Amino acid sequence: MIVGRVIGWFLLFCALVLLGWDAVSSLSSGTWGFAVLGQRWYEIDQAFGGASLNILQAGIERNISVDLWDNVVAPVLLWPAVAVFFVPGAVLVLLCRRWRGPRAPRRFTSKR
Numbered sequence: 001m002i003v004g005r006v007i008g009w010f011l012l013f014c015a016l017v018l019l020g021w022d023a024v025s026s027l028s029s030g031t032w033g034f035a036v037l038g039q040r041w042y043e044i045d046q047a048f049g050g051a052s053l054n055i056l057q058a059g060i061e062r063n064i065s066v067d068l069w070d071n072v073v074a075p076v077l078l079w080p081a082v083a084v085f086f087v088p089g090a091v092l093v094l095l096c097r098r099w100r101g102p103r104a105p106r107r108f109t110s111k112r
Contacts, residue, residue: 001096001098002096003096004092004095004096005092005093005096005097007089007092008088008089008090008091008092008093008094008096009089009093010089011085011086011088011089011092012085012086012089012090012093014085014089015082015083015085015086015089018035018040018081018082018085019082021035021040022034022035022081022082034080034081034082034083035080035081036077036078036079036080036081037076037077037078037079037080037081037084038053038077038078039081040081041053041077056073057069057073060073
């Protein structure tokens, strides 16, 4: 349960960072909007000098299925990046929280 909560909070933190990135980008461009996951992944990939998005596409299409890339991964890359991280993070935090029964009132007793 704690692992799920930690992963959930990490995803929520990533969503918050992406929301801030979108806000700063919106202030500089003058229009408000959420960036899609594929765009943000590409920008991060270019900053580190990698080609992970292209490698992922080639690996999935060659080794698993072209349909998986076309029907699952590519549409997810077109979703807002904030939503991709926020929704699973919130679900994990809520599902993995500590469940307690109804709260009993605390009794304060004094020692005599």
